[in-house]
Amino acid sequence: MNKKHIFVIEDEEANQILIKSCLIPENYKLTIFSNSESAIANLYKMKPDLILLDINLPGKNGLESLGIIRNKKGFEKIPIIMLTAKSSDIDQVLGLELGADDYITKPFTPQVLLARLKVTFRRFIDSSLQKNESIIDIHGLVIDSISHQVQYKSQQLNLTITEFKILLSLAKKPGWVLSREQLIQTAHGDFCDITNRAIDVQIVTLRKKLGEASPLIETVRGVGYRFKKDPI
Structure with a gap:
């Protein structure tokens, strides 16, 4: 099996060493950059996972x-996990709105890093490659779990991977209310630092992308969200 190739864009040497010592023994291939410009310039050439x-x-x-x-x-x-020394909602909100799939707050342990990587890779595979998922066709919206x-x-x-997971989980159960905690679990898995406020922002972004179909996602005040049971 080919090694998963990870771009590590991190300028602090201590964190670079920690990440290498954690991931290389787990059979990951790493390419480390101290600035994002170099990493972006090599995206098409090196094609990270x-x-x-x-x-x-x-x-x-x-x-x-x-x-x-x-x-x-x-x-x-492509799955993107943000590394941040800040744990404020505003960082999460901005990152998730732009399409980050997960967050890891520094300082972090090797166990947390490995767990979050495995969850993110598994979520990516489940959402894009799973063969036994059927196509959902509801109210003019077609969601194909195989082709993502x-x-x-x-x-x-x-849609980003996370937005796709949120939409899929809601559309699978039209009329059912899913709490913010359930959506966080669905979209980000275990060991996540995502707040309820951040998931609200992801819903806002998802609705913008849905355009005319945005009313299909309804807010249930104080509880969470549901996919509209009846056509709009």
């Missing part, structure tokens, strides 16, 4: 770089 991206970088910071990567053709859905594509009235929608 996942990116660990620090927020506080020299030059373009992690949030700017995240937006650039998400707009690169072929990398719209979403269409509304034959128009292709470009």
